[in-house]
Amino acid sequence: MSDPTTDTTERNEEQPPSSSRRNFLKGTGLAVGGLIVGGVVGGLIRPTSKEPAAPSPETGGGTAVNYNQALMYFNQEQFRIVDLATERLFPKDDQGPGAQELGVAYYIDHQLAGEWGMNGREYMQGPFFAGEKTQGYQGHLRRREIFEIALREMQNYSNAKFEKDFTGLAPEEQDTVLKAFENDEVKLTTISASGFFKMLFSSTMEGVYADPLYGGNGGMSGWKMKKFPGSQMAYTDIIEKEEFVNMQPVSLREHMAQ
Known part of the structure; x- marks a missing residue:
């Protein structure tokens, strides 16, 4: 019968602990730290994809x-x-x-x-x-x-x-x-x-x-x-302009999405 310690060491050498945990998390979708997004938890996190967001009202x-x-x-x-x-x-x-x-x-x-x-x-x-x-x-x-x-x-x-x-x-x-x-x-x-x-x-x-x-x-x-600009972050680029600047309004939601 082989030594259990030896078997464990050999398995760990073949697949490092971090790698095995990562594979497990990939399968379950439980990682949250920005590395893996899936399952129920993934559905609660804003995707990091660069695809354009769906239009909203x-x-x-x-x-x-x-x-x-x-x-x-x-x-x-x-x-x-x-x-x-x-x-x-x-x-x-x-x-x-x-x-x-x-x-x-x-x-x-x-x-x-x-x-x-x-x-x-x-x-x-x-x-x-x-x-x-x-x-x-x-x-x-x-x-x-x-x-x-x-x-x-x-x-x-x-x-x-x-x-x-x-x-x-x-x-x-x-x-x-x-x-x-x-x-x-x-x-x-x-x-x-x-x-x-x-x-x-x-x-x-x-x-x-x-x-x-x-x-x-x-x-x-x-x-x-x-013609109200909403929740703009700053007006530094237009504050000294003499003419009226018609800006597209920005909502709090758009700031939160950034």
Whole structure:
């Protein structure tokens, strides 16, 4: 019988330990340090290939799926109401796309799913007093709760006035409902109708012009309409130029990909 130690030494001489481990990792796709990419782990790592990246909605190319447009908080009915309401606040015209095409409702949905929707950075304990109009909302409800109540009341008001859900109304009828909220013609017991309208309007504007990373401003079209350059790394090459320089906008996602 041969000496096990001798056999092991001979095998190691034929195939160094690092080589055998490398072959094993090649077969399983478990290496992560930039040497081997495969299997499940490889799918989570950006490929190092020099092939051009597939076009994305953020860069305005092709019809690639924008996986950032996925619901995180709204149910389908709530999303449809917000999608249509924001389009009435920022409609498509000859200047460019409206809120629906820009994905504004997804932006609002994502914000409500996070700290903003939970008022995570604000003091929310009592006692509560009626504040001045300049102070904004002073109650105990979170923003996501305010949206839930207001969207339900939008449906109730639409059915009471037009015998249809908000999503089934003509654009002019939707404007009537939104105007009623803006003017506090809708009497709500827990929140101010006009306070919700202001929140919806400001959120719509944020969704139009925020970085596409947050769900809205699809294709950076909101920036393009304003000729806003986005998240440029520097302006040293143009800062001293007298004439206006129209730069193609750059998103945070493109910086992350570099």
